Amino acid sequence: MENNLTLCLEALASSGCIVPSEMRCAINISLKYKKRDAGLRSLSLWGRLFTAGGKDYLLAEGVKSVKLVKRKLVFDTRYYFSQNGAVWLDLQSPTDEQFELSKKIRGPFRGDPSHLYFVPDPPPPPPPPAPETSVEPAFITPSDPPAKAEDEGSATEADSATDAESEAATEETETIPDAEPQVETDEEGPDPELNPEGSDAESAEPPAPKGQDVGELVRLASLMRWVDEDCGVVPIGGMVLDAQYNLVKNVVFPGLEFGDKLDSYGHLFRGYEKAPLSKDITGFWSIQQQPLTNDVTIRSLLWPGYHMYYSGSTYDFGSLYFGWGEKNWDIAFMIN
Amino acid sequence: MMSTEEALNTLKQSSTVTGDSVFTHLSELLRHVLASKPNNAVDVLETSFLLKATRYISNESNGFLREGRDPKDVQAVASFLELFATKEPLEIPEDQKPKEKKPKADSEGESETDTETETETEVTETEDAPTSNIEVENLYADSVFMDAVGVGLGRTEMLMIMLAMKVLGDNPSLGITSLRFFGKFFGTKKNYYVFESLMSGEGSVEEETATEGEEGSEGEDDTKKKPPKEEPLTYPPNVKDEVPVEENSGPNVNVYWVCNRLEDKCIKLPPVTPLQISTARKMKKFLTGDLEAEVTAIPPYPGVEKNFLRAQIARISAGTQLALEGFYSAAGGGEDEQSAGEITASEEWTRPPDSDINNLSAWVHRQLYIRRSGRCADYEKGEKGEGDDESEGATTEGETEDGTDESSSKQGEEEGEVPPVAEEPEVIPEPLASVENDKDFVEGVKPWSISMSSSIAGFKHQVICLRSLVWPGAFALSIPTKFTNIYVGFGFKNSDYVPPLPPPIQKETKGEFVESTELPPQPVKEGGSATEGEGTEDGATTEGEEKWFEPQDEGVKLTVCSSLEFLILGINFFFGGGVGLFYTLNFNIYFCKENEF
Numbered sequence: 001m002e003n004n005l006t007l008c009l010e011a012l013a014s015s016g017c018i019v020p021s022e023m024r025c026a027i028n029i030s031l032k033y034k035k036r037d038a039g040l041r042s043l044s045l046w047g048r049l050f051t052a053g054g055k056d057y058l059l060a061e062g063v064k065s066v067k068l069v070k071r072k073l074v075f076d077t078r079y080y081f082s083q084n085g086a087v088w089l090d091l092q093s094p095t096d097e098q099f100e101l102s103k104k105i106r107g108p109f110r111g112d113p114s115h116l117y118f119v120p121d122p123p124p125p126p127p128p129p130a131p132e133t134s135v136e137p138a139f140i141t142p143s144d145p146p147a148k149a150e151d152e153g154s155a156t157e158a159d160s161a162t163d164a165e166s167e168a169a170t171e172e173t174e175t176i177p178d179a180e181p182q183v184e185t186d187e188e189g190p191d192p193e194l195n196p197e198g199s200d201a202e203s204a205e206p207p208a209p210k211g212q213d214v215g216e217l218v219r220l221a222s223l224m225r226w227v228d229e230d231c232g233v234v235p236i237g238g239m240v241l242d243a244q245y246n247l248v249k250n251v252v253f254p255g256l257e258f259g260d261k262l263d264s265y266g267h268l269f270r271g272y273e274k275a276p277l278s279k280d281i282t283g284f285w286s287i288q289q290q291p292l293t294n295d296v297t298i299r300s301l302l303w304p305g306y307h308m309y310y311s312g313s314t315y316d317f318g319s320l321y322f323g324w325g326e327k328n329w330d331i332a333f334m335i336n
Numbered sequence: 337m338m339s340t341e342e343a344l345n346t347l348k349q350s351s352t353v354t355g356d357s358v359f360t361h362l363s364e365l366l367r368h369v370l371a372s373k374p375n376n377a378v379d380v381l382e383t384s385f386l387l388k389a390t391r392y393i394s395n396e397s398n399g400f401l402r403e404g405r406d407p408k409d410v411q412a413v414a415s416f417l418e419l420f421a422t423k424e425p426l427e428i429p430e431d432q433k434p435k436e437k438k439p440k441a442d443s444e445g446e447s448e449t450d451t452e453t454e455t456e457t458e459v460t461e462t463e464d465a466p467t468s469n470i471e472v473e474n475l476y477a478d479s480v481f482m483d484a485v486g487v488g489l490g491r492t493e494m495l496m497i498m499l500a501m502k503v504l505g506d507n508p509s510l511g512i513t514s515l516r517f518f519g520k521f522f523g524t525k526k527n528y529y530v531f532e533s534l535m536s537g538e539g540s541v542e543e544e545t546a547t548e549g550e551e552g553s554e555g556e557d558d559t560k561k562k563p564p565k566e567e568p569l570t571y572p573p574n575v576k577d578e579v580p581v582e583e584n585s586g587p588n589v590n591v592y593w594v595c596n597r598l599e600d601k602c603i604k605l606p607p608v609t610p611l612q613i614s615t616a617r618k619m620k621k622f623l624t625g626d627l628e629a630e631v632t633a634i635p636p637y638p639g640v641e642k643n644f645l646r647a648q649i650a651r652i653s654a655g656t657q658l659a660l661e662g663f664y665s666a667a668g669g670g671e672d673e674q675s676a677g678e679i680t681a682s683e684e685w686t687r688p689p690d691s692d693i694n695n696l697s698a699w700v701h702r703q704l705y706i707r708r709s710g711r712c713a714d715y716e717k718g719e720k721g722e723g724d725d726e727s728e729g730a731t732t733e734g735e736t737e738d739g740t741d742e743s744s745s746k747q748g749e750e751e752g753e754v755p756p757v758a759e760e761p762e763v764i765p766e767p768l769a770s771v772e773n774d775k776d777f778v779e780g781v782k783p784w785s786i787s788m789s790s791s792i793a794g795f796k797h798q799v800i801c802l803r804s805l806v807w808p809g810a811f812a813l814s815i816p817t818k819f820t821n822i823y824v825g826f827g828f829k830n831s832d833y834v835p836p837l838p839p840p841i842q843k844e845t846k847g848e849f850v851e852s853t854e855l856p857p858q859p860v861k862e863g864g865s866a867t868e869g870e871g872t873e874d875g876a877t878t879e880g881e882e883k884w885f886e887p888q889d890e891g892v893k894l895t896v897c898s899s900l901e902f903l904i905l906g907i908n909f910f911f912g913g914g915v916g917l918f919y920t921l922n923f924n925i926y927f928c929k930e931n932e933f
Contacts, residue, residue: 010492013490013492014489014492014493016487016809016825018483018488018489019486020483020485020486020789021486022484022789022792023486048486050803050808051785052777052781052785053785054785054786054787055787055791056787084792108777108778108781108785108805110781111785240386242386243374243380243382243383283524286523286524288525288526288527291408291409291411292413299522304808304825304826305808323808324805324808324830329832333620333633333833333835334622334828334833335524336622336624
C-alpha cells in the first residue's frame with residue numbers, strides 16, 4: 001500500500017506536487033515514526049493542502065488493514081496531518097453525518113485547526129436526499145478515537161524528541177520543541193468543538209440562522225475521505241488479495257498492457273477492479289502518456305490537484321493531492 | 337503401480353498453456369511455504385493459486401508495451417537530444433546578432449552550475465536594453481527557491497525548461513529581447529509550457545521574412561493568416577469586436593511562446609483581442625492541449641484554443657503577476673492613457689528585508705489592470721459602442737481579485753433588464769497597485785496567502801511565497817535578489833461559473849389584433865363577371881342579391897380572421913416554445929451543476 005515517497009515526489013514534480021524543502025527533510029523520518037507509533041501497516045504521504053492562512057497542511061494516510069469481507073473491500077484507514085512536517089497528529093475519521101456536513105462547506109481552508117465553519121441547516125422543506133452512490137465504501141470507524149489520539153500524539157512527540165537528541169540533528173531539535181507547544185495547543189483547542197452537533201452554537205445564539213459548526217479538522221478528514229472516494233486511483237493488477245483476503249501490493253505486478261487507457265485503472269475505495277475509471281462520467285479524467293518512457297500521468301479534473309502517476313518502466317505508481325481542497329463543481333461546463 | 341521415474345515424468349509433463357508443470361509448481365510452492373513460514377500453512381494453501389497466477393508473467397512476454405520503436409518515440413528522443421546539443425550559430429544576414437548571441441549562450445549554459453547563480457543574476461540585471469542582449473531570469477536559482485516553498489516543477493523539469501528557453505532565445509531571427517518562463521498549463525490531453533518574451537520592434541517585422549522557411553515559423557505564419565480564415569468559422573456572425581485591439585501595449589505588451597513538450601518548437605501565440613478577453617471572462621473551460629482545437633462554450637468563443645490560452649494568460653498575468661514595491665515605477669505622472677502603460681524598472685532598488693516582505697502591502701501588481709472592455713487603456717467609443725448585447729454582457733466582471741460575488745450579482749442584476757444597463761463605474765486601480773487593496777476572496781479571506789519556506793520562527797533566510805486563491809496555481813515568491821512569478825495549473829479562475837442568461841424573451845406585439853371591419857378585396861371572379869353583368873342590368877335584383885350575398889361574405893371574413901389569428905397564435909407558440917426550451921435546457925444545466933456528481 002505504501003507509496004515510494006521519493007519516486008512519487010519525483011514523478012509528480014512536473015505536475016507541481018512539490019513539498020517544501022524543509023518539510024521534505026522532516027517527513028523522511030517523521031512519517032516512519034508515526035507509522036511505528038500508530039502501529040500501521042503502511043503510512044504514506046497523501047498530499048498537501050494549501051490554506052488561506054499560509055500554514056499548509058501535509059496530509060498522510062495510514063492503513064491498518066484492507067480486507068475483503070463478503071465480497072466487499074473494507075478499509076481501515078487512518079488520517080494524519082502535520083503543519084510543519086515533523087509532528088504528525090491524528091485526524092478522527094469523520095462520522096457519516098460530519099462527512100455530509102463537511103461536503104457543504106465552500107471556500108478555502110484557513111490553516112487554523114481551531115477554525116469553525118458554519119454550515120446552515122437546509123431550508124425547512126428538506127430537499128430530496130442526494131442520490132447515494134451505491135458503491136459507498138465501508139469504513140471502519142476507529143473504536144477508541146479520542147483517548148488514543150491523545151496518547152499517540154504525546155507518544156510521537158516524546159519519541160521524536162528523544163530521537164532528535166540522540167541524533168543530535170541540529171535543525172530538527174529546534175523544530176520540534178518550537179513547534180510542539182504551538183501545534184499541541186492548536187490540537188487541544190478544537191477538540192471539544194470537534195463534535196459540536198450544533199448544541200453549543202444553537203444554545204448560544206438562538207436567533208442566529210440555524211446551522212452547525214464544523215471544525216477545520218473534521219473538514220480536513222472529510223476531504224481526505226471524499227477525495228479517496230472520488231479518486232483513489234490504482235492500476236488494476238497493482239494490488240492483489242493475499243491468502244487471508246488482505247489487499248496487498250502486488251510485488252510481482254507485471255505492468256499494464258494498456259497504460260494509456262482508463263480501463264486499466266480503478267478506484268481503490270470504490271471496489272477497485274469493479275470500478276474502473278472508464279466507468280466514470282466521460283471527461284472526468286485527463287490521462288497522458290509520455291512517449292518512450294511510457295510514464296502515465298492521470299489528473300482528476302473533478303478534483304484539480306489530484307495527480308496519479310504510473311511508471312511504464314518500473315511499474316510503480318502513486319498518487320498525491322496538492323490543492324486547495326475544493327471540488328470543481330463547474331466541471332460539467334468545462335469538459336469538452 | 338507406477339515406477340518413480342514414470343511418476344516423475346507424469347508430474348513433469350509441462351502444460352501446453354502455461355509451460356508450467358506440477359513438479360515445478362509444487363516444489364516452488366513448498367519452497368515458498370518454507371520461506372515464508374506462515375503459522376497455519378495448510379489453511380493458506382491458496383498461496384498455490386497466487387503463485388500460479390503470478391509466477392509466469394514476465395516482462396519479456398508482455399508484447400503490448402511500446403518499446404521505443406514507435407516513430408513518435410524516436411522523434412521524441414531525437415528532439416530531446418537536440419536540446420542538449422550545442423548548435424552552430426545560425427547564419428543570419430545581420431552581423432550584429434551573432435555577437436550578442438555569444439555572451440548570452442555562455443551565461444545561460446553555465447547557469448546550470450551552482451556557482452554561477454550569483455554572477456548570473458548580476459549579468460541579467462546589469463544588461464540593459466541598449467545592448468539588446470536577451471534578458472533571461474536565472475531560472476536555476478529560482479527553481480531552488482521554488483523548491484524551498486514547494487512550488488514550481490521540480491529540478492529536472494526546470495532544467496529542461498532552461499534548455500528549451502535557450503533554444504528559443506538562441507534563434508536570433510525571432511527578435512526576442514527578454515525571455516521568461518511564464519508557467520505550465522495542464523491540458524486534458526497535453527500540457528502547455530508558456531514563455532513570456534519581449535520583442536524588439538524590428539525583430540518582429542523581420543521575422544516574417546527571415547524565418548519563412550523554418551519550422552519555427554509555422555505558428556508565425558499561422559497567426560498572420562489565421563484571423564481572416566477563422567473568423568467566419570468561429571465568430572458568431574452577429575458579434576463584432578468593436579473594441580480596438582491594443583497592439584504592443586496593454587495585454588499585448590508581451591509576446592508568448594508555447595510548446596506542448598519542451599523538445600518541441602515553440603509557437604508564437606497571436607495577440608489577444610479585447611473581445612477574446614471579455615468572452616474568456618464569461619466562460620470556464622479546460623484546455624485540451626491542442627492549439628487549434630475548437631473552444632466549445634457558451635457564449636461562443638471568438639477563436640480557437642490558442643486564442644483562448646492567450647486570453648487566459650493575459651488574465652492570469654494581469655491578476656497575479658506581482659512585484660515587490662519600488663522595483664518598478666510607473667512612468668508618466670500625468671496618468672494619461674499612453675504613458676500610464678509604461679512601467680520601468682527602477683535603477684536604484686534594494687530589496688527590503690524579509691520581515692517587510694512578509695505582508696501584502698509590500699507587493700504590487702506588475703501588469704496593468706484589464707478593464708471590463710478587455711483593454712488596459714481607455715478608448716473612444718464608437719457611435720454606439722455598447723450596441724450588441726454580447727460584448728456588453730462581457731463587461732460584467734473586472735479582472736480584479738474579487739471572487740464570484742461581483743460577477744454573479746451583476747449577472748443577476750441584468751436579468752430583468754434588457755437595455756444596456758447603466759454600468760456601475762469601474763474602479764480602475766492605478767498601475768502598480770498594491771496587492772493589499774485587492775478585494776477579499778471570500779469574506780475575511782485575502783486573495784493571497786503568504787507562506788514561508790520555514791515554519792520555524794526566527795529562521796534567518798526565508799523564502800516568502802504568495803499564493804493566489806483566485807487563480808489556483810499562480811505563485812509569486814521573493815528570492816534573495818528580487819522576486820519571481822510562476823504559474824502551474826489548469827488555467828481557470830477559482831470562481832463559480834455563471835451560465836449566461838438566455839437571450840431576452842421576444843416582446844409581445846404591442847398592437848392589438850382588432851377585427852378588421854373592412855371587407856377583403858373582392859376576388860375577381862372570372863366566371864362571375866358574366867352573372868354580375870346580368871345582375872347589374874336590372875336595379876331591382878341588386879337589393880336581393882346583396883342580402884343574399886351578405887352572410888356569405890361574413891363567412892369569408894370570419895375564416896380570414898380566424899386563420900390570421902391562428903397563424904399569429906402559432907407563431908407565438910413557436911417562439912414561446914423555443915424560449916421555454918432554452919430555459920429548461922439552461923436550468924437543467926444549472927441544476928446539474930448544483931447537484932453532486
